[in-house]
Amino acid sequence: MDKRLLILALGMFALGTDSFVVAGVLPAIARTFHTDVGLAGQLTTVYAIAYALLSPTVAALAGGVPRKRLMLSGLGIFVLANLATAFAPNFTLALVSRAFAGLGAAMYSPTATSTGAMIVKPEQRGQALTIILAGLTAATALGSPIGTVIGGLGDWRWTMVFVSVVGLLAAAGIALLLKEIPMPPKVSLRDRLAPLSDTRVGLVLATTLLAMAGNFVIYTYFSVVFDRVLSSTALFGALLVLWGSGGTMTNVVLSRLLDRFGPRWVLVVMLSVLVADMALLPWASGQLWSSVLAIAVWGVAGWGIMGPQQYRLVGLAPASAPVVLGLNTAATYLGVTAAGVLGAAGLHLLGGHNLALFAVILFVLAIVTSELAARRIEAADAVPGNLQLSK
Template identity: 40%
Template sequence: MTAPLYPLREPPHRVLVTTSSTAAGINSPAPATSSPAWGRPVAVLALGSFAMGTDSFVLAGILPQIAHGLCISTGAAGQTITAFALAYGLTAPFLAALTSRLPRKPLLVVALALFVLANLASAAAPDLPLLLTARVVAGLGAALYTPNASAAAAALAGPAARGRALSMILGGLTVGTVFGVPVGTAIGQHLSWEAGLVFVAAVGALALLGVVVVLPGLPIPPAIPLARRFAVLANRRVVAMVAFMLLASGGSIMVYTYTATVLGQIAHIHGTGLAAALLAWGVGGIFGSFGSGWLTDRLGAARTLTVAIALLIVTLAALTVCTSMVPVIVVMVLNGAAGWALATPNNHRLTALAPTLPSVVISFNSSGIYLGQALGAALGGILVDHGITARALCLAGVAVALAAAAVHGLIPRPAPES
């Protein structure tokens, strides 16, 4: 949840990649020179990633409104986040393989159209089963769009500006979390939860229009067969690193999904205060996203991950004793930084294990993140429905994060260079 991706035909000295840089062929050949006009189309693609970033997290702030509107429990409402994340995590690697020979621009148009329609259907859903179905479709649209937007940005910019182009796509995701989520939450709380989803659909529709009008035709990247993609899982260290990401993401999102419940019970924070807390989490995410790349270059991936997972554990535990606005804001900033600081160093060590297939191992890391979000939201919902207190939910998140730390500690460190 990070910074520039360098040319990937050779093992990179410095790899700063994002969870959105999945298996859509970012390591494919790019034009020899950067197009001077790449900024506008990449900005349009970043607007789409803004919508994706908003949609991934906005429901966490309006779960009580969804529960009240559909006459269901808060835990049941939380499964809407599970549905989106599960659809993304399970399908992203397969969609990348199945669509690898299709033209990029029409594929992006279809992905955004699917995403927009799914969010409108979510807003119109009269009951939980239809809402869950719509969230699955939205997750499919996001899984189809995000990696292809990253690949398109890299192809448009060329090697000379590839890092800047990819950082713009990441910036869309991050800004969606920092600003889109609080805005969507405020709309959902002051108007209706349906209006919050219409806001996401409207941003997606604007991006769709921009892609149709501004984006030029793009070359089709070389296809990587599905069997070759999954062959990397024969490496146990790859599996362990993805499992670490799944558990760390699960522990973080288990609590974040029910932020409204946690802060409402422990600190009596609602409404505008809740939107401010979510904004603080997103601001922390910016520092974590970009700062983790800087730390990885200086401390190494393993040490950076040790710092990040330790901070995640401490902040999840700290939420149990934050009973007023100021400490809540401080802890939410640090918690967001910790959660978003995990992906870059984990991508760094994964690409070191498979330097000839960087986009493939990054795609599995991305799937691990979304599957972790799905499992964390699902488990959190079950616990909430069984009457767990907000403090106990935070401690459950701590337990899952501790399991991630244990997996991290068991992964062998690379031998130092002689």
């Protein structure tokens, strides 16, 4: 395994911890700022939408900035923004600081992902992408539960300090261990958005958005969905570890399967499993044993989506890998943004225990767009002279 990929994954671990840990301390944040859990959940929404909208923009404007410097600058902003959240005197300033944390993430994540895809051989791209993505799943298995426990034992503000420390360690690792990376060609914002004119790319991105919205409509309000079984902070952390651990194992296995078989059927299986799991969740979340089983399945299948999606996009546009992966990052966090809004509405309309019904609809729609993308890719492959692309 290329050790440089592990360094890049460490930075993703920091960003992932920040993305996921807020869900674990939402009730405490709501109490501090005298608001309800649905409104407090918009801290995740603001972070996600800043991340989504700024990823392609920053990548275009910073096209001439050395890759290492851009990643370190992004992590620096990220660390300071999380410290600002920790010491925010009111909810408004907390929201603003979350937007700046999203800016730092937007500077780092697409740069790290595209760098990983470029520094390995073409036949190793699937493995490279899933290793970097494993930084996010490791954040759910380790970073988020640790942060949740810290917030439960003390104050949620110490959770944000913990996130800042993780980001600082990631920056130190990159500064000390990662050599300078050759500059890619500068690409304008217009050119970065050009792949959206390809219907195949648009459908793949739509699949990412819908699938991640389905995942995070539950994760963002985890404490409400599973409140019938969450008897202690330690149990809360353990269930988050279970979710993230399932995803970590999935990415390790898929790294080789993708390079051998391609992503289409992996996606169909994972999304179908998620539909069934979410349909049963209103019942399963009422008992501890069934909650454990449902969360384990959700972790395995939910995190099994991103690797195939990234692999698919790089196969569609290998010469524009930084561009399409940046757009995929934007689609991911637009999905998280939609999840925050849908989840808040679902809490009022259906109640927390039935929130999974929103996820079922989103995952079914993701299957539809995924299969439409596969058929478009097959049709393009059938045209003489076209390159054979992964489906």
